[in-house]
Amino acid sequence: MDIRVVTETFPPDINGVATTLGCLVAGLRDRGHRVVVTCPAAGAPRDLGEGDEVRGLALPFYREVRFGLPRRRAFLAEWREDPPDVVHIATEGPLGASALAAARTLDLPVTTSLHTNFHAYARAYRLGWLATPVVRYLRRFHNRSANTFIPTAKQAAELEACGFERLMVLGRGVDTERFTPDRRDPELRASWGADDRTPVLLHVGRLAAEKNLGLLAQSWARAQEINSGTRLVIVGDGPERGRLERQLPGAIFAGALRGEALARYYASADAFLFPSLTETFGIVVLEAMASGLDCLAFDYAAGRQLIEPGVNGLLAPFGDSVAFLDRVPDLLTSASGRRRERAVETGRQHSWEAIVDGFEQNLLEVAERSMPQVSSREGLA
Structure with a gap:
């Protein structure tokens, strides 16, 4: 297949959408498909393979997030000259909207993804x-x-x-060769002031208003009431970082990490706190479980799909902050060792290969349904 992917974000951007798309595109290419990616230029160089970086702007209140400018005419010209079998649009911003308009004008088959809980974000930003x-x-x-x-x-x-119509469930996967307990690093733990007996809580994600970070701070305070030596390590960046650093002077802020460095941080912690209430999935939960962490999350999205309470992690009822805090002491007990083993087993059951298989099959079916229409257009040309 010849597939065109249009997205506002792609690696090396650090977010769940970019991670998912990077894995899907790589998997499709490994299967011999031509995949051309169009996305906005970023601060860091992108390795797009065959693809184009286009003009984009940063959100004024969230500089780490960029959106591409509309380019309907450019898409029309490119796709008329070299028509793809299917267009996949991963984000709904101006760039994605112009791609959708162009694909429909040319009667090209098009699929989309809904990755971000925008209406919940709107509430988070008042x-x-x-x-x-x-x-x-x-x-x-x-x-x-x-x-x-x-x-x-x-x-x-x-x-x-x-x-909403014609919805297809496509799960999320994890690279279990990268995210594994084998990457645990005693020297890294020592740099945090932790030895084998020191509980280390980890949070990974964008540091933004929609992530319910106040509950993260409360969770650490609850843990310190039980064990004053408990460490909190925060991986990520965003507009709320400065405020959090002032609020949590004893926490370790690692900034945004990726690749092997991120995998070492996951594996070197003991438990994972995920207080967000605005995810469509939350791929960091799956990465944490594959790395052998005891996870505490709310009962929705990745938490609901992956965690069996008391077996491979802990869940609190959606939105119940009191219940979330009440489960923090359980993260610090020795009983969590078995849960961590089961979390690793869960991670190993969610390989990207199976996810890419499902994505590929759906794109093939969409492209095949359009073939008679393509033939008709060619006959009229």
Whole structure:
């Protein structure tokens, strides 16, 4: 297949959307497909292989996030000259909207993904009045595609109730060769002031208002009431980092990490705190489990899909901060050792290979359904 992927984010960007797309694109290319990626230029060089970086702008209140400018005419010219078998649009910004318009004008098969809980983000930034128009826009955007990929069945059911159509559940995977307990590093733990008996809590993610970071701070305070030596390591960057550093002067802030360095941080901690309430999935939970961490999350998205409470991690009812805090002491007990072993087993069951297989099959089916229409157009040309 000849596949064009249009996205506002792609590696080396550090977020779940970029991680997912990077793995999907690599997997498709390994299977012999031509995949051309179009995305905005970033601060760091991108290794797109065959692809294009286009003009983009950073969000004024969130400089780490960029969006691409519309380029409908450019897409029309490129795809008329070299028509793809299918167009996949991963983000709904101006770049994605112009790609959708161009694909429909040319009658090209197009699929989309819904990766980000935009209406929940609007509420986190005290823009709740935007939630309804945002959902309306997203529904119109995605319903114009052949299929929309969504991470979990629960989210698919919720979106269907809001009028979204033709939803396909596509899970998330993890690189179990990279994210493994074998990367545990005593020297790294020592740099945190921790030995084998020191509990180390880890959080990985964007440091932004929508991530419910106040509960992260409360969780560490609860842990310190039980063991005053408990360390908190925070991996990530974002607009809330400065405030958090002032609020948590004893925490270790590692900044944004990727690759082997990130894998070492995961494996060198003991437990993972994930207080976010705005994820469509939360791929960091899967990475933490594959690395052998005892995870505490809310009962939705990745938490609901991956964690069996008390068996391979801990869950709190969605939005119940008191229950979340009540489960923090359990992270510090020796009983968590068995849960960590089971977490690794869970991680190993979610390879990217199976996820790419499902994605590839769906794109093939969408492309094949359009073939008679393509033949008809060619006959009329």
